Amino acid sequence: MNHYETVFILTPVLSDVQMKxxxxxxxxxxxxxxxxxxxxxxxxxxxxxxxxxKKSTGFYQLIEFKANPEVIETLELNxxxxxxxxxxLTFKMDKxxxxxxxxxxxxxxxxxxD
Numbered sequence: 001m002n003h004y005e006t007v008f009i010l011t012p013v014l015s016d017v018q019m020k021x022x023x024x025x026x027x028x029x030x031x032x033x034x035x036x037x038x039x040x041x042x043x044x045x046x047x048x049x050x051x052x053x054k055k056s057t058g059f060y061q062l063i064e065f066k067a068n069p070e071v072i073e074t075l076e077l078n079x080x081x082x083x084x085x086x087x088x089l090t091f092k093m094d095k096x097x098x099x100x101x102x103x104x105x106x107x108x109x110x111x112x113x114d
Contacts, residue, residue: 001066003038003098008079008088009058012045019059022084027063029078035067039105052086064093064101 010022023042030037043060052058072090079088093101 001036001068003064003066003093004072004090005062005064005093005097005101006075006088006090007060007062009048009052009060009086010084011053011086012055012057012059014059014084018084022082023061025082026075026078029075030063030065030067030071033067033071033074035065035071037063037065039064039101055086058086 008026010019014022027037027040039062041062043062045057046060047057048055076088076090079085
């Protein structure tokens with residue numbers, strides 16, 4: 001199993017319920033395919049660097065997971081089919097990226113404890 005990280009941007013016209021429903025859908029696709037979700041972060045509503053589909057903001061979501069390579073094809077196909085997703089990026093993490101992600105998680109958990 002390889003380590004992957006995916007970030008997707010959802011359209012800003014969604015309500016909180018619709019946004020959570022979309023995230024649950026993609027999380028469900030991963031778990032049904034046998035992926036193990038390591039970390040999940042909601043980055044919230046952010047300004048885009050340039051307009052995409054005449055939108056200047058979007059809801060960012062990050063999911064870090066372990067999966068077989070076949071899972072990525074299914075996940076990205078569902079991203080393309082869903083009208084709520086305006087951009088996505090999935091990449092395989094190397095050992096340095098995994099170390100950095102672990103450090104980032106540890107720093108976030110330390111900040112929450114303070």
